Amino acid sequence: MKIGILGSGEVGFRLAEGLSRHGHEVMLGSRNPEQERIQKWSESSGVKTGSLSQTSEFGELIILATAWSGTENAIQLAGPKNFAGKVVIDVTNPLAPGPDGPKLAIGHTDSGGEQVQRWLPDAKVVKCFSIVAAKLMIDPELPGGPPDMLYCGNDEGAKRTVEELLRSVGWGTIDLGGIESSRYLEPMAMAWIVHGIRTNTWTHAFKLLKG
Numbered sequence: 001m002k003i004g005i006l007g008s009g010e011v012g013f014r015l016a017e018g019l020s021r022h023g024h025e026v027m028l029g030s031r032n033p034e035q036e037r038i039q040k041w042s043e044s045s046g047v048k049t050g051s052l053s054q055t056s057e058f059g060e061l062i063i064l065a066t067a068w069s070g071t072e073n074a075i076q077l078a079g080p081k082n083f084a085g086k087v088v089i090d091v092t093n094p095l096a097p098g099p100d101g102p103k104l105a106i107g108h109t110d111s112g113g114e115q116v117q118r119w120l121p122d123a124k125v126v127k128c129f130s131i132v133a134a135k136l137m138i139d140p141e142l143p144g145g146p147p148d149m150l151y152c153g154n155d156e157g158a159k160r161t162v163e164e165l166l167r168s169v170g171w172g173t174i175d176l177g178g179i180e181s182s183r184y185l186e187p188m189a190m191a192w193i194v195h196g197i198r199t200n201t202w203t204h205a206f207k208l209l210k211g
Helices: 010-021 036-045 052-058 068-078 112-119 156-168 179-199
Strands: 002-006 025-030 048-051 061-064 087-090 124-127 148-153 172-175
Touching (some): 002 052, 010 025, 010 036, 052 068, 068 112, 087 156, 112 124, 124 156, 124 179, 148 156
Parallel strands (some): 002 025, 061 087, 087 124, 148 172
Protein backbone atom coordinates (compact mmCIF):
# COMPACT_ATOMS: atom_id res chain seq x y z
CA MET A 1 0.00 0.00 0.00
CA LYS A 2 1.15 3.56 -0.66
CA ILE A 3 1.18 5.37 2.69
CA GLY A 4 1.79 9.09 3.10
CA ILE A 5 2.85 10.25 6.55
CA LEU A 6 2.52 13.92 7.42
CA GLY A 7 4.90 14.96 10.18
CA SER A 8 8.66 14.71 10.55
CA GLY A 9 9.01 14.22 14.30
CA GLU A 10 9.75 10.98 16.12
CA VAL A 11 6.25 9.60 15.52
CA GLY A 12 6.43 10.18 11.78
CA PHE A 13 9.94 8.73 11.55
CA ARG A 14 9.08 5.59 13.55
CA LEU A 15 5.87 4.89 11.65
CA ALA A 16 7.59 5.44 8.30
CA GLU A 17 10.49 3.13 9.15
CA GLY A 18 8.24 0.42 10.54
CA LEU A 19 5.64 0.44 7.78
CA SER A 20 8.38 0.48 5.16
CA ARG A 21 9.93 -2.54 6.85
CA HIS A 22 6.55 -4.29 6.51
CA GLY A 23 6.60 -3.82 2.76
CA HIS A 24 4.56 -0.66 2.29
CA GLU A 25 5.65 2.11 -0.06
CA VAL A 26 6.01 5.09 2.24
CA MET A 27 6.58 8.81 1.75
CA LEU A 28 7.17 11.16 4.68
CA GLY A 29 5.98 14.74 4.27
CA SER A 30 7.34 17.86 5.92
CA ARG A 31 6.96 21.62 5.58
CA ASN A 32 10.66 21.69 4.70
CA PRO A 33 11.73 18.30 3.35
CA GLU A 34 15.14 19.69 2.38
CA GLN A 35 16.18 20.06 6.02
CA GLU A 36 19.48 18.35 6.68
CA ARG A 37 18.11 16.18 9.50
CA ILE A 38 15.29 14.93 7.26
CA GLN A 39 17.60 14.22 4.34
CA LYS A 40 20.02 12.32 6.61
CA TRP A 41 17.13 10.30 8.01
CA SER A 42 15.86 9.55 4.49
CA GLU A 43 19.28 8.31 3.42
CA SER A 44 19.64 6.04 6.45
CA SER A 45 16.07 4.72 6.42
CA GLY A 46 15.55 4.43 2.66
CA VAL A 47 12.19 6.20 2.97
CA LYS A 48 11.52 8.94 0.44
CA THR A 49 10.44 12.40 1.52
CA GLY A 50 8.44 15.20 -0.01
CA SER A 51 6.38 18.26 0.73
CA LEU A 52 3.10 17.95 2.60
CA SER A 53 1.12 18.31 -0.62
CA GLN A 54 3.27 15.78 -2.50
CA THR A 55 2.86 13.30 0.33
CA SER A 56 -0.90 13.69 0.68
CA GLU A 57 -1.28 13.24 -3.07
CA PHE A 58 0.99 10.18 -3.03
CA GLY A 59 -0.71 8.27 -0.22
CA GLU A 60 -3.57 5.87 -0.77
CA LEU A 61 -3.77 5.97 3.03
CA ILE A 62 -2.59 9.06 4.92
CA ILE A 63 -1.28 9.21 8.48
CA LEU A 64 -1.50 12.53 10.31
CA ALA A 65 1.44 12.59 12.74
CA THR A 66 1.87 16.31 13.37
CA ALA A 67 2.05 18.24 16.62
CA TRP A 68 -1.48 19.36 17.46
CA SER A 69 -0.60 23.05 17.30
CA GLY A 70 0.35 22.70 13.64
CA THR A 71 -2.24 20.15 12.51
CA GLU A 72 -4.81 22.41 10.88
CA ASN A 73 -2.08 24.36 9.06
CA ALA A 74 -0.45 21.12 7.88
CA ILE A 75 -3.77 19.95 6.44
CA GLN A 76 -4.17 23.22 4.56
CA LEU A 77 -0.62 23.04 3.20
CA ALA A 78 -1.17 19.40 2.21
CA GLY A 79 -4.33 20.32 0.29
CA PRO A 80 -7.66 19.04 1.68
CA LYS A 81 -8.66 17.82 -1.80
CA ASN A 82 -5.80 15.30 -1.66
CA PHE A 83 -7.49 13.58 1.31
CA ALA A 84 -10.88 13.13 -0.34
CA GLY A 85 -12.15 9.54 -0.25
CA LYS A 86 -9.03 8.29 1.55
CA VAL A 87 -8.53 6.65 4.93
CA VAL A 88 -6.78 9.12 7.23
CA ILE A 89 -5.27 7.79 10.45
CA ASP A 90 -5.22 10.57 13.04
CA VAL A 91 -2.35 9.97 15.47
CA THR A 92 -2.50 13.44 17.01
CA ASN A 93 -3.46 14.33 20.57
CA PRO A 94 -4.77 17.85 21.34
CA LEU A 95 -2.19 18.71 23.99
CA ALA A 96 -1.42 22.14 25.42
CA PRO A 97 1.42 23.04 27.80
CA GLY A 98 0.59 23.42 31.48
CA PRO A 99 2.57 24.38 34.60
CA ASP A 100 2.86 20.73 35.62
CA GLY A 101 3.20 19.21 32.17
CA PRO A 102 0.93 18.75 29.16
CA LYS A 103 -2.84 18.85 29.43
CA LEU A 104 -5.73 18.34 27.03
CA ALA A 105 -6.74 21.43 25.08
CA ILE A 106 -10.14 19.95 24.11
CA GLY A 107 -12.48 17.66 25.95
CA HIS A 108 -15.91 16.51 27.12
CA THR A 109 -18.04 17.71 24.19
CA ASP A 110 -15.45 17.68 21.40
CA SER A 111 -12.13 16.10 20.52
CA GLY A 112 -9.15 16.44 18.24
CA GLY A 113 -10.36 13.49 16.20
CA GLU A 114 -13.70 15.14 15.57
CA GLN A 115 -12.01 18.39 14.59
CA VAL A 116 -9.81 16.57 12.07
CA GLN A 117 -12.92 14.94 10.58
CA ARG A 118 -14.56 18.38 10.28
CA TRP A 119 -11.43 19.79 8.63
CA LEU A 120 -11.48 16.85 6.21
CA PRO A 121 -15.20 16.22 5.56
CA ASP A 122 -14.53 14.10 2.46
CA ALA A 123 -11.96 11.84 4.15
CA LYS A 124 -12.51 8.76 6.33
CA VAL A 125 -10.79 9.64 9.58
CA VAL A 126 -9.82 6.93 12.07
CA LYS A 127 -8.27 7.87 15.42
CA CYS A 128 -5.47 5.39 16.06
CA PHE A 129 -1.89 4.96 17.40
CA SER A 130 -2.54 7.86 19.81
CA ILE A 131 -2.23 5.99 23.13
CA VAL A 132 1.31 4.65 22.96
CA ALA A 133 4.91 5.76 22.42
CA ALA A 134 6.33 6.03 18.92
CA LYS A 135 8.84 3.24 19.60
CA LEU A 136 6.00 0.75 20.23
CA MET A 137 3.71 1.71 17.35
CA ILE A 138 5.06 -0.98 15.02
CA ASP A 139 5.81 -4.53 16.24
CA PRO A 140 5.26 -3.87 19.96
CA GLU A 141 7.01 -6.48 22.06
CA LEU A 142 6.08 -6.50 25.74
CA PRO A 143 6.38 -9.22 28.40
CA GLY A 144 2.59 -9.39 28.88
CA GLY A 145 1.97 -10.32 25.27
CA PRO A 146 0.63 -8.24 22.39
CA PRO A 147 -1.05 -5.04 23.63
CA ASP A 148 -4.33 -3.72 22.27
CA MET A 149 -4.81 -0.65 20.13
CA LEU A 150 -8.11 1.16 20.57
CA TYR A 151 -9.39 3.13 17.58
CA CYS A 152 -12.54 4.84 16.35
CA GLY A 153 -14.03 6.36 13.22
CA ASN A 154 -17.31 6.81 11.36
CA ASP A 155 -16.59 4.70 8.27
CA GLU A 156 -16.77 0.93 8.83
CA GLY A 157 -14.71 0.11 5.74
CA ALA A 158 -11.98 2.51 6.82
CA LYS A 159 -11.89 0.92 10.26
CA ARG A 160 -11.52 -2.54 8.72
CA THR A 161 -8.57 -1.26 6.70
CA VAL A 162 -6.97 0.11 9.87
CA GLU A 163 -7.73 -3.09 11.78
CA GLU A 164 -5.95 -5.16 9.14
CA LEU A 165 -2.98 -2.80 9.23
CA LEU A 166 -2.81 -2.98 13.03
CA ARG A 167 -2.91 -6.76 13.11
CA SER A 168 -0.20 -6.95 10.46
CA VAL A 169 2.16 -4.94 12.67
CA GLY A 170 1.52 -6.84 15.89
CA TRP A 171 -1.50 -5.30 17.62
CA GLY A 172 -4.69 -6.65 19.09
CA THR A 173 -7.57 -4.38 18.07
CA ILE A 174 -10.53 -2.79 19.88
CA ASP A 175 -13.10 -0.81 17.86
CA LEU A 176 -14.67 1.97 19.97
CA GLY A 177 -17.25 3.03 17.40
CA GLY A 178 -17.69 6.49 15.88
CA ILE A 179 -15.15 9.30 15.76
CA GLU A 180 -16.79 10.91 18.83
CA SER A 181 -15.07 8.20 20.89
CA SER A 182 -11.91 10.25 20.39
CA ARG A 183 -13.28 12.10 23.44
CA TYR A 184 -12.30 9.01 25.46
CA LEU A 185 -9.14 7.99 23.62
CA GLU A 186 -7.50 11.38 24.03
CA PRO A 187 -7.90 11.39 27.86
CA MET A 188 -6.64 7.80 27.76
CA ALA A 189 -3.51 9.13 26.07
CA MET A 190 -3.18 11.64 28.92
CA ALA A 191 -3.35 8.75 31.43
CA TRP A 192 -0.52 7.10 29.47
CA ILE A 193 1.48 10.36 29.52
CA VAL A 194 0.92 11.02 33.26
CA HIS A 195 2.09 7.52 34.13
CA GLY A 196 5.16 8.03 31.97
CA ILE A 197 6.00 11.32 33.68
CA ARG A 198 5.50 9.89 37.17
CA THR A 199 7.60 6.78 36.56
CA ASN A 200 9.99 8.10 33.89
CA THR A 201 9.17 5.04 31.78
CA TRP A 202 7.75 5.12 28.27
CA THR A 203 7.41 1.48 27.25
CA HIS A 204 3.91 0.81 28.62
CA ALA A 205 0.77 0.06 26.62
CA PHE A 206 -2.84 -0.95 27.26
CA LYS A 207 -4.46 -4.36 27.05
CA LEU A 208 -8.16 -5.17 27.46
CA LEU A 209 -8.61 -8.38 29.46
CA LYS A 210 -11.81 -10.27 28.67
CA GLY A 211 -13.56 -12.63 31.05
